[in-house]
Amino acid sequence: xxxxxxxxxPAHALLRIMAGLLFLEHGMQKFLSFPPGEYSGAGxxxxxxxxxxxxVELICGFLITIGLLTxxxxxxxxxxxxxxxxxxxxxxxxxPLNNGGDAAVLYCFVFLFLAAAGAGPWSIxxxxxxxxxxxxxxxx
Numbered sequence: 001x002x003x004x005x006x007x008x009x010p011a012h013a014l015l016r017i018m019a020g021l022l023f024l025e026h027g028m029q030k031f032l033s034f035p036p037g038e039y040s041g042a043g044x045x046x047x048x049x050x051x052x053x054x055x056v057e058l059i060c061g062f063l064i065t066i067g068l069l070t071x072x073x074x075x076x077x078x079x080x081x082x083x084x085x086x087x088x089x090x091x092x093x094x095x096p097l098n099n100g101g102d103a104a105v106l107y108c109f110v111f112l113f114l115a116a117a118g119a120g121p122w123s124i125x126x127x128x129x130x131x132x133x134x135x136x137x138x139x140x
Contacts, residue, residue: 012120017065019110023077024061030054049087056080064114067123071115078111 028034030043031054043054056077063073081104089101096102119125 009121012117013067013122015110016067016070016114016119016123019107019114020061020063020065022061023057023107024065027054027057027059027061031058049084053080053084064111067119067125070119070123070125074111074114078108078115081105081108081111 025035026039027043029037030039030041030050033040039050039054042048042050045051057080060073060077060080063069064077085096085101085104085108089096089099089104091099093099096105
């Protein structure tokens with residue numbers, strides 16, 4: 001490896017961890033009212049799309065953060081952000097900057113990347129893969 005490419009693995013892990021934590025924070029606000037804000041407690045009204053989004057944010061955000069079942073969790077999170085963008089933000093204005101949807105678009109594509117690339121290093125998925133590989137090597 002040369003130059004900055006030696007940091008690709010740790011950068012991948014940091015992107016996953018930070019995106020997962022920020023996503024998890026949205027779900028925590030909806031269900032735990034932390035941090036306090038506009039959607040505090042909104043998830044408890046279980047018959048609305050905000051509750052569905054909050055459940056995805058809590059569960060998938062946690063899984064992505066720790067790197068467990070990262071690909072399916074990120075795929076679900078990416079789809080949820082795409083649907084959220086088109087339901088909530090796009091009708092307001094064509095441009096994400098003007099409709100408040102730039103974070104939803106960014107989450108959508110970061111999670112799509114993680115769904116394709118996997119958890120990377122510093123993850124439970126990566127550790128599980130290593131253990132399975134070690135077992136196969138000693139068995140064969």
